[in-house]
Amino acid sequence: MSTTSNAASTRPPAAAPASGETAADTAAKPTRAATASAPPARKRRPMLKRVADHKGAKRAAPWVTTLGLFVVWELAVRGFDVPQSVLPTASESFAAIWTYRDAIWMHAAQTLFTTVVGFAVAVVFGLVLGALVGSSRTIYDALNPMLIGFNSVPKVAVVPILVMWFGIGTVPAILTAFLISFFPIVVNVATGLATLEPELRDVLRSLGATRRDILMKVGFPRAMPFFFASLKIAITLAFVGSVLSETVASDLGVGYLMISASSKFNMPLLFAGLLVIAAMGIAMYELFNQIERRSTRWATRGSGGQ
Amino acid sequence: MTAGFVELDRVRLQYREGDEFALDQTSMTIKEGEFVAVVGPSGCGKSSLMKLVTGLMPPTEGTVIVNGQEVTDPISIVGMAFQASTLLPWRTTLQNVMLPLEIVQPHRSRLRRHRTEYEDKARALLAEVGLSGCEDKHPWELSGGMQQRANLCRALIHEPRLLMLDEPFGALDAFTREELWDTLQALWMEHRFTVILVTHDLREAAYLADTIYVMSKRPGRILEVRKNDIPRPRDQDTSFTQPFVDLVHELRDHIRTVRAT
Known part of the structure; x- marks a missing residue:
C-alpha cells in the first residue's frame, strides 16, 4: 500500500517492480556497476525476469507456492515418519474436510457470519471514530492513550467478560471480531485525514471552506486508500477474533469444532479447521483487495494499471 | 492618502510570542490590477506575507486592508497557487x-x-x-x-480579484518555467486581476512584475521598492535587452547586500 504522501499527483508511479528498478539502475550507471560483477549477472537476470514476468507465470505463482507448501508438508510428514497424533499429512487433513463436510459447512457458515457481522460493525465504528480522531487534534490527544491501551488488552481476556454479559455463542463471537478489528481502521482513517497537505488546506481555507467542506472534498477521498488498506487487515483480524471467542465460549463455529476435535484427539479434523479458516480469510481478503483496486484506482495506478 | 487595493500598514507578524518577528514594519500599497513581485533571500517571510494578505493569519501588529476592508478572516476574492500543484x-x-x-x-x-x-x-x-x-x-x-x-x-x-502566487514555478525546469511566464502574463493582460508573486527568481520578477519589492532577511522588512516600466507584452527577446539585464543586476546587488549583512 502506497502511503499517498504529499504531492501525490507529482510523484512517480507508486510501485514499480523492485527488480525492474535495479535493472534500470545498473543500466543507467554502466561505468561503476559494469566493472564490478554486472556482465555475467546481467546476462542471466533478464531471462529469469522474462520467465517471472510472463503473464501466465504471474497468475500461476500463488497456486504453485500454495501447492508446493502442501507437497512439502506431505513429503516431510511421510519422510520423517511423523505420527498422525503429532502432525497429520496434508492429504489426511483434506480428507478430513471431505469426511466431515456437513459439520464443517455448518460451523464455517457460523464463523463466517459472526466474522462478517463483527467486521461490519467495526467498519462503521472505525470510520466514525477515525474521522473524529483524524479531524481534530484535541480529540486525537484525548482518545489516543485510551485506544492504544484498549488495543493492547489481549482479546482472549475480554471474552469471559462478554460471556458473563451475553452468554456463550454468537454475540461474544461477533463482539470479539469487532473489538479486534476496529483499531486498524481507526488508525488508518485518522492518518489519511491528518496527513493533508498544508498548502491544499490553505488554498481551501482561503476560499472560505469550512472544516466540513475540507473533510468532504479532500479529507475523505484522500483517506480512502488508507481505509481500504485497513479493511484487508481488519477482515483477517476479525477471523482471529471470532474463532478465538468460539474456542473459549461457544457451541458453534470452526473454533468450537476444533476444540471438540482436540478433545477427541482428531488431529486431521483440527488441521481441516485451520485450512478452512485460512481459506475463508484469503477469500475475504481478496474480495476487499478487488474492491480497493476498483474504487481507488488513482492511488494504485503504478501497479494496478498494467 | 490614496487607498490601494491591497494595503499593509506597518505590519508585524510573530508566529508565537517570544519568537523572532517573521515580518517587521512592513508597509505596502498595491493598486488594483497591479502585478507585484516580492523577492528576497529564503526565510525572509515571503510566505508569511501570503498568509497575511489572504487572511489565513492575523497580523500581530498593524493592519492589512484588502478591497477597502480590514482582513480578519479568509477572504474569497483571492485565488492562491503554490509551488506544489496540490491537484487532487x-x-x-x-x-x-x-x-x-x-x-x-x-x-x-x-x-x-x-x-x-x-x-x-x-x-x-x-x-x-x-x-x-x-x-x-x-x-x-x-x-x-x-x-x-x-x-x-x-x-x-x-x-478572484487578487491572485497570490508562492513560487509557483519553482519546481519546473527553466524552459517550462519561461513558457509559463508567458502564459501567466497573457492571463493577466486579458483579465487584469491584481497579482502578488512571491519568488526568489529575479528574472521572473523582472519579466512579470510592474513593481518589485525587495525584502531583507528575518525579520523581513521591505528594503526597496523598484518600479519596472519595461513595456508589455514582454517576451523572451525582452529578457536580453539592456534595461532588463540592468534591472536583474540591480536586484541581484540588493539581494547580495542583504545576504551579506
Missing part, C-alpha cells in the same frame, strides 16, 4: 479546476443548476493556458508544467 489525484483536470466553485459563494449554490455553463467556463480557461484536450485526464497523467497550468486555472476559476 482522484479528480480529472476539469473537476480539479472546478473545485473552488464548489466552495465559494455565490457559485456554490448556483453550480448544480448551471453546471454546463460553469463547465464551459472551465474549459475555456483551460484552453487559454493551452490545456485543451486534457480536461478528462487525471493530474498524474500531466507533466509538471501542465499541472502548474491547471493549478493556475484552479486559482482563477472563481474570478
